[in-house]
């Protein structure tokens with residue numbers, strides 16, 4: 085074995101040379117890896133005794149893509165054209181041996197090789213679209229030549245990984261070899277190549293499948309229609325479509341050039357910068373400054389959930405899906421039965437949509453034990469309380485839990501606003517208490533705010549975060565404050581939205597601006613969906629806000645067929661003339677002189693106070709970093725990933741612009757716009773929020 089460079093080795097097995105890349109953690113295609121690959125393969129090809137070359141990776145995976153951290157920096161090292169020259173253009177057959185995840189540029193390197201073998205657990209994919217990019221090393225030109233245009237478009241536009249079995253079926257790999265025996269299997273394949281005189285097979289020369297698509301623009305039209313909704317607001321997908329179309333219409337080398345240019349053009353776009361930022365942000369959340377990564381976590385073998393309502397049921401499903409038994413407790417038999425029936429119905433609906441096998445429903449339901457008494461939770465390792473949002477009720481539950489739960493159990497509250505320390509304070513073990521704030525629908529939304537109380541012990545925090553990962557959530561550690569990170573910022577937006585409709589806008593104006601910005605819906609559509617009567621009661625309602633007036637009229641949102649909007653049977657929203665009149669009358673009664681409000685102002689009024697609140701959250705240490713706040717907004721509220729989250733957005737448009745506007749608003753509209761000192765500091769020091 086000889087070292088080619090610091091990340092590449094060259095070894096020999098008879099007439100077969102083996103080039104091994106070893107660049108942890110994921111063998112990303114850095115300059116070193118590219119250099120090593122180029123030089124290693126070239127050296128092997130030059131040795132007269134070598135008849136075939138295997139390219140393989142050490143560690144947990146084949147090359148998992150370009151080094152994302154390198155994008156936008158000055159180019160270094162071997163170029164992709166050079167790699168293509170030594171790999172595809174090389175004189176001797178080259179076999180890529182694949183395990184782990186061959187993604188993006190990694191998969192494209194494999195496609196530059198002449199043959200591919202993989203272990204059955206390997207995964208493949210072109211996830212560039214998720215980074216606001218398109219494949220830039222031939223993926224859009226070579227993949228359609230193997231799989232046909234439709235399949236290739238699906239792989240490129242979904243960005244989703246596919247299995248080794250699918251890869252075999254679609255002609256992407258030539259053979260599967262025994263799990264754990266990749267090197268031996270690849271050598272065996274290489275032996276066969278030598279013995280049967282198989283020549284280097286270049287994908288660039290395989291034209292049959294793309295010729296089949298030539299003269300059929302309807303293929304692209306259909307895909308464009310199918311994906312239009314999913315990609316509302318996104319840019320890169322149109323480039324991806326064009327690149328594949330070029331593969332069909334133009335010779336290979338021209339296609340390569342156009343693909344490369346489109347890729348390079350996308351790198352500096354705001355969307356791609358935002359999406360790459362989010363990629364790293366979603367990986368940073370797991371790192372907690374004062375909780376070591378190797379701290380021992382507690383085994384969670386059984387989970388208790390108190391409350392079988394919408395939240396309790398959704399929360400339970402997460403654990404059932406992960407194979408963890410759940411005991412769910414309700415006070416009344418019929419509420420318990422309703423809760424269990426809802427869980428089953430949700431699963432049945434998933435089966436109907438073809439996304440789950442019927443047998444899996446039974447497997448999951450068998451893991452669920454319903455109970456009517458908190459006493460049945462005594463053997464749970466984690467208990468999550470999801471009862472009515474009321475401090476006295478929650479404290480009562482925790483007092484009882486303290487007596488029932490086993491010694492080292494984690495006691496969690498799913499509260500969305502309340503003070504975890506006050507809840508923990510009624511127990512004799514505040515170190516075991518934390519918040520696990522799921523977002524509705526809890527079995528669908530990816531975000532989990534893990535709320536750290538003043539006394540929560542570190543192993544409890546580490547366990548909750550690890551569990552979040554296990555159930556497929558993205559866990560963000562937050563501190564105790566009203567509404568934590570997400571709802572605390574949301575409150576700012578909701579307040580301004582309510583003010584805006586009195587000052588001159590209509591609910592549908594505000595919603596349109598927020599929707600066009602990229603969120604799935606605006607504040608009023610969201611209220612209608614959630615129900616206007618959350619936290620409202622007839623007894624105390626005094627017609628003192630638009631919301632109260634609407635609730636009193638039984639316009640309580642979609643569920644009553646009317647709220648800020650009117651709804652038809654299919655739940656399509658229509659602006660309501662009645663609501664318009666209610667707003668106008670109410671504003672007049674309040675002596676508010678209405679004025680036209682421009683879209684710019686609506687956006688700034690809704691979003692800048694959120695950014696300001698985010699700055700206060702950082703100042704108070706209630707979030708670890710600005711990017712954690714962004715992860716909350718992207719995964720909990722549908723903030724468009726191509727805008728990177730509210731804090732990244734502030735950096736993008738310039739913190740100074742936000743500050744200036746807040747100051748103006750403060751003068752004309754009052755103290756709620758007073759800029760956070762942290763924001764003032766960032767501007768004074770010409771920093772970015774994301775760097776704090």
Ligand code: 3H9
Nearest residue numbers: 109112148149150151152153187188189211219220221367
């Ligand atoms: C591309 O290839 C463009 C080409 O078409 C054209 C040009 C050639 N770069 O996710 P994990 C880090 S675009 C840099 O926790 P897992 C990651 O930050 C690229 N760093 O592990 C983390 O660091 P840390 C197309 C990367 O086992 C560590 O590795 N490729 C990269 O859950 C472990 O990552 C992709 O988009 C990278 N490419 O999942 C694939 N990848 O430990 C992106 C990872 O300091 N990667 N890191 O926090 C993934 O999807 C997952 O990381 C993977 C492993 C499935 C590979």
